[in-house]
Amino acid sequence: MQTNSAAASGREASGGMTGKLRTATALLLLALGLLLLAAACGSGGSSGSEKKTKIVTTLPLFADFVREIGGDRVDVSSLIPSGVNPQAWQPATGDAERVAQAEIAFANGHDFEPAAMKVLQENLRPGVPLVQIAGDDDALERAGAEIFHQTITGAHQPVLWMSVQNGKAYAQFIRQELTKFDAEGEKQYAKNAEAYFRRVDETEQYAFKRLDAVPPENKKLISTDTSLEYFGSYYAIELTAQLSVYQGQALTADDYERIKNTIRERGVLAVFAQPYASPENEMLRRAGEESGVSVCTLYSDSLDDKVKSYIDLIRFDADELYRCLGGQGAG
Template sequence: MFCIKKRLTLFVLAFSIFLSTFSIASASEIRAVATFPILADLVKQVGKERVKVVSIVPLGADPHTWEATPADAKNVASADILFSNGLGFELWLERLIENVAQADLPIIVLSEGLKARPGASHDPHSHHEGDPHFWLNVQFAMEYVRNIERALSEIDPDGAGVYQKNAEEYLNQLQELDNWLISQIKSIPEENRRIITYHDGFGYLAERYGLSVEGFLVTNPDREPTALEMAKLTDMMKKFSRKVIFVEPQISSSHRYANALAKEVSGKISVLYSDTLTEEVPSYIDMMRFNGNSLVEALR
């Protein structure tokens, strides 16, 4: 009996030490919140085991129309650092920060310092004008990664060397991705490098990789296309040798209108990711490779 009690005591003691160690390790983790999954993935690649990353917008959801939940408020309230895109992309974020964020919470706007291409801002009341979808150009995503590395190093100086190493390794992967995308698009006949998308979000992708966005159904995914806009696109697409409309997985209305347009011109539907990730396409690199393959399959 004494032997059993002794073993039990030792087990409890060992388990207590384990829990204590686990708690210390957990407490030392940087708690980072990113506004949507693409940014969350970039932060994970730099932070790895030192950073616990939570995305406010979940996989497969639309960041444009997201409505913050009590769970989102709890995550922001307990965050050590918050990463956003900026340029009017996350219209719902300002109120969330005002209501629950700690006064000294570092808020890192990853697009800061980048020059936006002309385009409709997602914020009708913003003083900024331009397209916020910088990450669809891999070179700009690399700037995001550099900004993430600097921000994490500033709030966690002990991990600066780790963040720098992780960022360098990931930047090498992104440069390979960028080179691959360039070669993929070059394999498409030049006259076929014209695309129609659901919303005005692919300008950076087109500029970097040699495509031309000939039209889109809506400037902002918050609204739906008018009959006049549909008619103009129908007339335009009838002149294309490759009659393809690219929809986005997170915008359900895009499929309905794109199907109607494709039927009218005897065209087809393909998918391009812009603002979200999914279980099938769970990382930024996966997303951009999916887009490259989708473009080649549809246009070559």
């Protein structure tokens, strides 16, 4: 009996030791796993699980700037979809909820996108920054912009990015605001901006080369887009006439005849409408067709499936002007 009791006691002791060893091994493996996880999180690389700053912009163009500067630290969407006239846009179901989830918002300001601004102001949570990029001329000029304080229309021109210098200033301004909001991303934002500006500069040189190949006597521009005053000044193209609808105004038969007369008297080769439907774009296209000149397209405040970014916009517009204004040689 004593022998059997001793054997049983030995088995119990052995089993207890084995159980303790298994528990210790499991705890050791768990600790090792936690250490490896902590090392991965602190390595500075993008693991895909890092929290991204939720950002909403009014225009697809601004979303492009934010995406280029913010990289994988941001989750950005545009309130106004691609291919839509910013002045005619109206909110859709779900827009208010999307705005309410944003941590920072970017708009142009200066009454350029009134419906989108209203949605932002009414639905952003208290304390969430609403950055109006063109709302402070001094701040934008410090970021590198050149602003015309007296324009053809006599009013402040809200669309400033049609010169590459000003487009880069918009992106630089966005970089500064992202850094204020997310100081930990400062180095990454600066690195992204540097790489982006190199690509923009390369595209700008391409545009200058294309437009230098257009005979000077052909550099006459008739468009519906008042922002092309910046574009024309930057690339030495004369903004001969505009067909634009201002607040509280409507197009008339006199506007139509004025454009046709200008086409004839100035020997204009082409008219340039924006890529979306609007009364002024339709009138300009009709005037061009009836006058027997080319009807072409220039992008400024909208993107689409063909022109998906600011860099695409610069390149497309340069190619279109070269094609429609009689560019010569390789360009």
